[in-house]
Amino acid sequence: MTETKQLTCVGCPAGCRITIEMEGGEILSIAGNTCDVGEQYARQEAIMPMRILTSTVKVTDCPYRVLPVTTDREIPLKMIDQAMEIIRTTVVKAPVSFEQVIIENLLDTGANVIASRSLPALH
Amino acid sequence: MRKYSAVVIGGGSAGLAAGITLKENGIDDVLVIEKDDMVGGILNQCIHNGFGLHTFHEQMSGPAYAERFMIRAEEVGLDIKLNSMVTHIHPDRTIEYVNRDEGYVTIQADAVILAVGCYERNRGALAIPGQRPAGVFTAGQAQRYLNIDGYMVGRKVFILGSGDIGLIMARRMMLEGAKVYGVAEIMPYSNGLPRNIKQCLEDFDIPLYLNHTVTNIYGKDRVERIEVSKVDEKMQPIKGTEMYFDVDTLLLSVGLIPENHLGDAAGIEMDPRIKGPSVDENYMCSIDGFFACGNGLHVHDLVDYVTLQAQRAALGAVHYLKNGPAEEKAVKAVPGNGILYTVPARIHPHHIDKTVEFFYRIRKPMDEAVITVKCGDRVLRRQTKKYLVPSVMERMMFAGRQLEDVDGDITFEAEEVIHD
Numbered sequence: 001m002t003e004t005k006q007l008t009c010v011g012c013p014a015g016c017r018i019t020i021e022m023e024g025g026e027i028l029s030i031a032g033n034t035c036d037v038g039e040q041y042a043r044q045e046a047i048m049p050m051r052i053l054t055s056t057v058k059v060t061d062c063p064y065r066v067l068p069v070t071t072d073r074e075i076p077l078k079m080i081d082q083a084m085e086i087i088r089t090t091v092v093k094a095p096v097s098f099e100q101v102i103i104e105n106l107l108d109t110g111a112n113v114i115a116s117r118s119l120p121a122l123h
Numbered sequence: 124m125r126k127y128s129a130v131v132i133g134g135g136s137a138g139l140a141a142g143i144t145l146k147e148n149g150i151d152d153v154l155v156i157e158k159d160d161m162v163g164g165i166l167n168q169c170i171h172n173g174f175g176l177h178t179f180h181e182q183m184s185g186p187a188y189a190e191r192f193m194i195r196a197e198e199v200g201l202d203i204k205l206n207s208m209v210t211h212i213h214p215d216r217t218i219e220y221v222n223r224d225e226g227y228v229t230i231q232a233d234a235v236i237l238a239v240g241c242y243e244r245n246r247g248a249l250a251i252p253g254q255r256p257a258g259v260f261t262a263g264q265a266q267r268y269l270n271i272d273g274y275m276v277g278r279k280v281f282i283l284g285s286g287d288i289g290l291i292m293a294r295r296m297m298l299e300g301a302k303v304y305g306v307a308e309i310m311p312y313s314n315g316l317p318r319n320i321k322q323c324l325e326d327f328d329i330p331l332y333l334n335h336t337v338t339n340i341y342g343k344d345r346v347e348r349i350e351v352s353k354v355d356e357k358m359q360p361i362k363g364t365e366m367y368f369d370v371d372t373l374l375l376s377v378g379l380i381p382e383n384h385l386g387d388a389a390g391i392e393m394d395p396r397i398k399g400p401s402v403d404e405n406y407m408c409s410i411d412g413f414f415a416c417g418n419g420l421h422v423h424d425l426v427d428y429v430t431l432q433a434q435r436a437a438l439g440a441v442h443y444l445k446n447g448p449a450e451e452k453a454v455k456a457v458p459g460n461g462i463l464y465t466v467p468a469r470i471h472p473h474h475i476d477k478t479v480e481f482f483y484r485i486r487k488p489m490d491e492a493v494i495t496v497k498c499g500d501r502v503l504r505r506q507t508k509k510y511l512v513p514s515v516m517e518r519m520m521f522a523g524r525q526l527e528d529v530d531g532d533i534t535f536e537a538e539e540v541i542h543d
Binding site: 117 | 184271272273300424
């Protein structure tokens with residue numbers, strides 16, 4: 001049986017509406033995307049949605065209490081709760097350099113959690 | 124009195140880009156005045172991903188986008204004064220500011236760039252009835268508490284307004300372990316970017332209630348419950364449709380307004396449609412030597428366009444510092460049927476350096492529309508566009524020579540194409 005899914009591409013702010021037709025796990029057609037990013041997104045989204053995860057971790061010895069962090073590549077959407085449990089309990093000591101690796105190979109996804117900015121140490 | 128070639132008011136995304144562009148184009152004597160203890164402005168609290176696709180051809184977080192500009196600012200030796208608040212600007216381009224070290228200072232600039240950002244509409248502006256407990260925040264205020272100050276603002280959350288900050292905060296609160304019960308939007312469509320509806324609400328199964336608003340707030344010390352009602356076509360609550368949510372926090376994402384009290388007090392003409400200064404193709408305001416950019420000019424959905432317009436405003440200021448103002452009467456760019464506004468709102472058709480780009484927003488969502496730009500009866504441009512929504516700013520570029528014959532106001536119109 002052919003299954004039709006409507007997707008909104010998150011690849012850029014345009015947010016193209018993509019229609020994907022599938023049958024038994026096979027992709028029959030992809031329509032509505034206006035670039036390659038959209039096609040890749042639709043193919044991935046149909047099998048296993050992937051997202052960049054951003055959050056903050058606690059920071060000590062710093063004028064600020066938290067450091068913004070991001071995964072350096074997408075991780076499976078279904079692993080985000082598990083990833084947040086690790087991120088919420090992580091503490092890092094200042095100074096922090098821009099894009100410093102904070103958590104290596106998060107949950108064996110191959111993605112590192114890196115600092116979104118530099119932060120100075122106290123004094 | 125200390126004199127500068129150019130003073131930039133505000134060190135956020137617009138101010139940094141403007142200051143850097145001035146330095147890169149041979150204006151050495153530049154000062155950026157920033158009220159916060161760091162530059163980067165609102166980008167510092169926008170820790171989510173999605174910035175920089177146009178500027179850097181990759182997606183990055185807000186702080187990372189800001190950091191790239193901070194590094195560049197350092198490279199070009201941009202002079203930045205932190206913890207300093209501009210209190211007045213005057214038509215003669217004197218600027219008054221205060222800070223702890225210097226006290227009250229007056230300086231003089233040959234060109235002033237307003238990069239002052241915007242502020243959030245709050246509960247008072249909406250006149251939501253009910254009690255006055257703690258726990259009602261604007262979404263951006265909660266975002267700052269959480270992402271910069273490191274405080275969780277609540278555990279059981281409801282969000283009024285589906286602007287991008289509200290959507291982003293819905294996801295953010297869920298990630299931090301709060302429960303978000305829903306987002307209510309008074310309009311029949313969301314004011315957020317389509318991708319944020321997807322990745323902030325749908326990914327987390329957060330319901331979006333279109334044509335709904337908050338009609339009551341209950342709680343003695345802290346919010347305990349809110350009432351949400353459906354609204355009719357006139358946006359009036361319909362009796363009997365009330366729903367109740369037992370939440371401790373209500374976030375408001377109900378619109379941003381350019382912060383223009385400085386310019387207003389100096390007599391700079393405001394465009395009521397954007398609530399910021401009316402600017403020409405060089406981003407110059409109604410008073411010579413004043414320029415405006417960023418969310419203080421009009422509220423943007425993408426920081427990339429903030430950067431782009433700030434760079435153009437800086438180039439406009441460079442041109443003005445070298446050549447003075449254009450000796451030509453400006454023609455207006457008028458938003459006609461279906462168009463909310465255009466920036467710039469006026470141009471000097473014979474003083475366009477190569478190209479001019481218009482940014483515009485449409486009034487209501489249209490699956491397909493024909494955009495027509497006319498001068499009198501003459502059509503300058505006609506193009507078909509798909510999936511237009513008010514939350515996404517559109518752009519249209521003209522070469523200067525395409526506007527050479529323009530002898531009066533030009534009008535932008537959007538007409539919906541209905542297919543059977």
